[in-house]
Amino acid sequence: MKAIVCLSFAFCAMIFSCSNNSQKAVTEKESYEKTKESMKEKEEKKPAGFLAVHGNNKRNILGQTVIKGIVTNTASVAIFKDVELKLSFYSKTHALLETDNETVYEVLHPGESKNFKTKYFAPKGTDSVAISVLSAKVVQQ
Numbered sequence: 001m002k003a004i005v006c007l008s009f010a011f012c013a014m015i016f017s018c019s020n021n022s023q024k025a026v027t028e029k030e031s032y033e034k035t036k037e038s039m040k041e042k043e044e045k046k047p048a049g050f051l052a053v054h055g056n057n058k059r060n061i062l063g064q065t066v067i068k069g070i071v072t073n074t075a076s077v078a079i080f081k082d083v084e085l086k087l088s089f090y091s092k093t094h095a096l097l098e099t100d101n102e103t104v105y106e107v108l109h110p111g112e113s114k115n116f117k118t119k120y121f122a123p124k125g126t127d128s129v130a131i132s133v134l135s136a137k138v139v140q141q
Helices: 001-046
Strands: 049-059 065-073 080-088 094-106 113-120 128-138
Touching: 049 080, 049 113, 049 128, 065 080, 065 128, 080 113, 094 113
Parallel strands: none
Antiparallel strands: 049 065, 065 113, 080 094, 080 128
16 A cells, blocks of 8 residues: 555656646746847847958059958847948058948858958058948848
8 A cells, every 4th residue: 555655656746747847848948039039139239249350451463452351240149141341441650541331242140251352442552451340231030
């Protein structure tokens, strides 16, 4: 008789613990989805904050300034495309000579990087070029 009571108690405990774990798993998944959506909204509001760019420049035989760089999506959820860059041309004394905008027509998934290359007839006296991200479009999933 004791054995039956003990087995019944163990069986009931096992059933209740299994249902609690499945409910806990559902709650954790819902919490994860809410956090993911919140993070996605934050990333989509300010794409420029989640896109990094770096590159270099040189002059070619034709006198053009060739700018090569890499755009990286540092967001964890959001997908961006058509990244708009600002190119600032500076003299040796760090005087701003000219600014231009360039668009990189690529889709960037979270953590992904894409190369770009562009050529400009930079203003006379250009010593360096600074690149920054202005904006990007958000890809709706």
